[in-house]
Amino acid sequence: MPSTGTLQPLGMDEVRINGGHWSKRQTVNAEGTIQHCLHWLEALGWTANFDRAAEGKEFERTGPQFSDSEVYKLAEAMAWEIGRTGDAGLEARFVKLTARISAAQHEDGYLNTAYGNPGQPPRYSDLEWGHELYCFGHLLQAAVARLRNHGEDAFTAIARRAADHVCNVFGPGGDERICGHAEIEVALAEFGRATGEARYLEQARLFIERHGRKTLPEKGVFYQDDVPVREAEVLRGHAVRALYLASGAIDVAIEAGDADLLDAVRGQWDRAVARRTHLTGGMGSQYADEAFGRDFALNPAEAYSESCAGVAAVMTAWRLLLATGDTRHGDMIERIAWNVLSGAVDPDGKSFFYANPLHQVTADPEPPRDGALPHLSAGGRRGHWFEVSCCPTNLARTFAQFAAYIATADDRGVQLHQYAPAAIDTVVAGSRFALTMTTAYPDDGTVIVRVEANDGGERTVSFRVPHWAEGATVTSPDGTARPAAAGELADVTAAFAHGDEIRLDLPLAPRWTYPDPRIDGLRGCAAVERGPEVWCVESVDLPEGADFADLAVDTTAPLTVRDGRVKVRGRINDRAAEWPYGTAAPRPEGEPVEISLVPFRSRDTRGAAAMRVWMPIS
């Protein structure tokens, strides 16, 4: 539990998703993604690296230097999933994996299969690229998941030994460098909170404060070592690094009651949201360095928008939501979850987008299923595994714990941030307060909350009303409906009794969205959104023979929904010119057509297709 902050998260036993999109996502995650990752980590020898290291002899290591972190992220996903379903088979695999990891841990708590073992470079000899502290961070986050879903065990004991080791080496008077990939900061803060060990929180604070002191050789901005965290004005450099660091800084700020640090990170986030974020919520706009680009450099075809940055941005937004209670952060979690995260995995949970550009210019073949490991999702198709395969396990751990993002509590009641069929059973001001949420959102805008138990008196149920939801209404148990302001929490307060129903109605008509005119890459285009979902057009939905580049849409024609598809009106303007610049402004010429869109998350499920979110206006 955070020690300060506006809202309190719920325990994993207090909230459960029991239907709809996210339930299906969690099932696919368990049956598809987690099993898929277990297979690949074993097949590639990334798990076996621990067995080899445990033997204490020289060995030929496989995988990138940070592959241990993939094993830890998968362990974290397993821990959350075991908590969610109590899956005994998965629990057995977790225990077995624990033993293999434990065997490779050194006497003093050090643990890494790429450094410090016979024949390998010494410990901490390459903090810039070695990722040792980064790997420890993911070990600690997995241990947090285990603590929250199970309690102390052999796995959390590994993590305690590792955390103590890190504090011994990097504590006051020790090595004063940082890791080239932020992660240890947020992990130590979380682990300190979960274990109650102040030493870990203090170590997290030390690492946060050491950023910007240039203890690493090069590329300061890339790993946020250019200026101290509390002096930076915007999120910058490698997006995942920046967002993990921001998440850790918020945790430290909350625990230390450090309002200045919190304000600094909030300002960085606000500016990144206003100027460096794609419509999908995707962050990290440029391929070069997988980094935040400059303000308003948001080219849809060149959008990197890494899946892992989506995971990291949800972590950051969640912390800001808890700290401030501001619905904008819940909006952003929703936007990223529906568009970046849900779309990054295929319906079977076995292939993944690494980058999530908003415009796929060419229709490319599917990448090979086996053998070859592309560095990234190539040609706009999901891939089964990657050379640097950070995204699959990162997505797995996020989906497994997704129930945690549904609701929070405070002394007055419960706040609902994400809308999904769910059961909430918590304690408010010392008394049980249990709710069930029923909804077909976002296909339908009605959310019904039924009070299952209220052992206390007057309670408040608060609904996040998204900023796009102009015209939303909330209905009290007595049937009184009233407008609910977009971008605010809509409160319903009553001495609720069992069976009381509260209702939120959100407007879900599809809407045209236009970009800030300072975004060069989007000028003259519009996109379609419906509720939290961004929609896109795929070339397979164009009339036979039409060139995808020739499509222009008519934003004055009404958007309609038919058979679950949003329909837009447009024209296919086939042009041939010797010189592509002329004295007449382009005019629509082609025959009017109606085009069906698909949600961005559902792209690339019908074979090779070009795709675009931002459509030229006719």
Add this chain to the structure above:
Amino acid sequence: MPSTGTLQPLGMDEVRINGGHWSKRQTVNAEGTIQHCLHWLEALGWTANFDRAAEGKEFERTGPQFSDSEVYKLAEAMAWEIGRTGDAGLEARFVKLTARISAAQHEDGYLNTAYGNPGQPPRYSDLEWGHELYCFGHLLQAAVARLRNHGEDAFTAIARRAADHVCNVFGPGGDERICGHAEIEVALAEFGRATGEARYLEQARLFIERHGRKTLPEKGVFYQDDVPVREAEVLRGHAVRALYLASGAIDVAIEAGDADLLDAVRGQWDRAVARRTHLTGGMGSQYADEAFGRDFALNPAEAYSESCAGVAAVMTAWRLLLATGDTRHGDMIERIAWNVLSGAVDPDGKSFFYANPLHQVTADPEPPRDGALPHLSAGGRRGHWFEVSCCPTNLARTFAQFAAYIATADDRGVQLHQYAPAAIDTVVAGSRFALTMTTAYPDDGTVIVRVEANDGGERTVSFRVPHWAEGATVTSPDGTARPAAAGELADVTAAFAHGDEIRLDLPLAPRWTYPDPRIDGLRGCAAVERGPEVWCVESVDLPEGADFADLAVDTTAPLTVRDGRVKVRGRINDRAAEWPYGTAAPRPEGEPVEISLVPFRSRDTRGAAAMRVWMPIS
């Protein structure tokens, strides 16, 4: 002289520029650029590499592996300049340089300071990246310049020995590979034509036909080894390589009367012009690989548009103009010459753009004058020299020979392709025909051609009427004016007498230009052109405190010219938003302003400035 083709080029003694922009450019080229290059080549030891190689012992070489070509390109510039002015000092330096180069040539004609000398890799051990044949190519082109401006001498003797060596090694039955950087093809064709040696032309043909046979290890498209030249559909891969190769293929096609090959290259060019060329005529739209990008991928801020690709594109367009007589090719030479080439050099001729993007987002400081050699022109500022310094010498040789592009002849008369004060004194159908051209173009649209001598009978003077010149008129010596169709040659035929004047009037009001709607990077923008010149806005011309990204222009307001500056009307729309996407289409909000533009070629002459050619429409 090409043996077939529609138009014939003039000799260097037949045409002379004697005023205006191009005369000034040639003076600056002689007094600034050529001297500057002589200094740098000496200072960096790139010339001294020849002295060291001549000693026949191991030595520590300086510069990139292809730095010999810089010495040859500068020699070519000197040869043209000596022909233009007869500068005795330059002639002495040329003779001295010849001796230094000659001393490094091996017995069998081989000559390279990076390969084949003691301690160096063997000859032709890295055709992919070694640039040996590329260097020979530039040696031969320099020799062509010497032959055309002086005649046979010690320099051309070096070239003959080198060309013979290349034919001996790579001729029929010999090494069948190509060079990773096309250049030898066009150079052998030119040298064969200049010397009358059929063997060189045949060797050029062999190299052309060997492209696409994949004799090099990797990256086939990059150096046009993916498909045979006559099967390719568009210019692709590294832009300079592609255009040098195309130029060589046209030469071979013309000499061999190979209409299929000519048609193939013409088709590739036409498609590249229609889909892969910037408004400035800049080719090679992407930084990655300095290459032609995909169709309509013409982002102005990411435009590479290398200066050398401008040089190469003029070479290609010139050959197509001679082959076909089509004014579009003269238009393209003019567009590239005014916008890419003239703008690539500063007014002193001592700093250079390597890349020529059409949008400079940030206002960056000037790069250092000495010492550090940036790889490219950094941050949108001209640089004094580069690590890979191909552009300065390439520009120097092009400006020095620019008179050659002014006019051509055929059996009927003279065709004027570029408008500049010039004297033309040639032979048409066996009789002297001499003209002077007077004009202040493009500041003024009137071109007056006075007949100085006509020893024959009826002659035709033809004017290229640019495709943008709607409303042009041509006036015969008798004072009769008639419309001259844009995009065609306007003929005036008469039995001209001494003193007769013909007049062309071109409309030079500034005009708005709009992009093809398939170009994602330009949608919603317009540019200003005046005559052949593209104009741009620089941030230093905005009102104090205005953010460059907030400028939008009103294309419905008239464009005006005042004090030599084109003026546009627009607004500065200062916006602040928490989220840069909204349901309302952007509307102009700011106060109306008038902004002065500058020609694109004159950018970056008033200190740090952001710049853009394509301006968002209000």
